[in-house]
Amino acid sequence: RVEDRVPELEQLERVGLFTRAEIRAVLRKASALEYKIQRRALRKEDFINYIQYEINLLELIKKRRARIGYSFKKEEIEHSILHRVHSLFNRATGKWKDDVQLWLSHVAFCKQWNAKHQLSKVFSTMLAIHSNKPALWIMAAKWEMETRLSSESARHLFLRALRFHPECPKLYQEYFRMELMHAEKQRKEKKEFEKAKMDLGEFNYSEEILNGEMARIVYRDATQKIKGVEFQLAVLSIAKLFDFTQDLQKEILENLQANYADDPLTWDYMARRELDLGSLKAPGHPTKQSKVAEMARREERCCAVFDEAVGALPTENMWKCYITFCLERYNRKTNSEELKQK
The missing domain is CATH 1.20.120 (Four Helix Bundle (Hemerythrin (Met), subunit A))
Structure with a gap:
């Protein structure tokens, strides 16, 4: 009034x-x-x-x-x-109720004016009505994790969302990312406490959680329901963002090669991976010539994998992957004459 x-x-x-x-x-x-x-x-x-x-x-x-x-x-x-x-x-x-944009406007307003309690209620009501939209579950879970710093609430939301959408790749990807973020946060906390020489007895830091075991459980559960190389590559790219996931990356890579060896995207990934795998660094400061030579060696290793790929899988899509790679590198003005000839 x-x-x-x-x-x-x-x-x-x-x-x-x-x-x-x-x-x-x-x-x-x-x-x-x-x-x-x-x-x-x-x-x-x-x-x-x-x-x-x-x-x-x-x-x-x-x-x-x-x-x-x-x-x-x-x-x-x-x-x-x-x-x-x-x-x-x-x-x-x-x-x-069906106007999602209206709900999202209210969410944006709550965020702008830092109305955390109100936003929690808005998400709760919105998800009860729009439980069929995975993107809204992800938005709510991210807010719980990143703004309210509550991994427990975020996990609860992801688990509820997966009951409605048990085969949604994006939900699993973001749940996987959240568990790795939680592990990273705990690792940082533990490191700070150790640096301050504080007694860790009252804090329950599980080695399994610190090593990303919760994310591994999410990944294994997801692979039972979601097939396809795209999902494997998506979770692998997420795992690579965290420096403590070497074992997890190895497991995903092994699954990729074991179950999707006849997919061009697997070969494409394995070939391009050679660009990131550097050789042993030479002593001293690298010169421009040495950097160029190193990149040329990496490109040659990529081509060797692609050559093996088109031999094992001589399909149109496999050749497209190879040609696309060569054109990309050529447009980068690479100095590799061999690649230009290819």
Whole structure:
């Protein structure tokens, strides 16, 4: 109701953030917007316009505060406006439940104004209605992990999501990534405590978790349900982002070669991998010539794998992979004459 605004508007005038004329203008505009959302035939656009007006008002108050250097009375001013925006969003999403963009706008608003408690409720209600959308589960789990720093809540969300989508590759990939992030976080914590010579007795750091064993369990469970080389390569690329996953990478690579040896993408990956596998570094500072020579050797090793690949799997797709690689390297102005000839 418009009369509920009076205390916050009086505060805005009293502290010098708004003039009396501006307060009257806000009241007139708010009355018009309020009238539209009280009609029997509700329109989504009226709610969106009202919400946008309130957000613009919040931004204006923020700028005015910065300009005059006044930071008090936020409880009486901003908090009541924030509460009203949340109420408007709740009414709108309650009326137009299927509009995912409306839900996402509320999520974005909560993030912008750091409304963590409110956002948790928004995610909970949204997922109850839109449980058929894996991307929303991933968004909620990432927020729990990265913003609220709760790997337990993120794990719970991923497990719930997988009950609805037991064969969704993206869900498994992000769950796999989350478990590795959790392991990395614990490793860093343990290292800091050890550096500070603190007693680790009260902290339960499991060696299995520190070594990424939870991620391995997620990976093995996923491979029972999801077939295809693309998924294997996706989780392998995620594992490579973490410096403690050598054993896990080895297991994924072995599965890739054992189960997908007749897939051109496996050969393509194995060949391109040679570019990243450097040889033993020569003593002293590397010169430009030595760097060029080293890259040429790596490219030759790539070509040797591709030559083996087109011999073992002489398909159109395999040749396409080989040609694409050669063109990519050629466009990088490589100095390898042999590659240019290929």
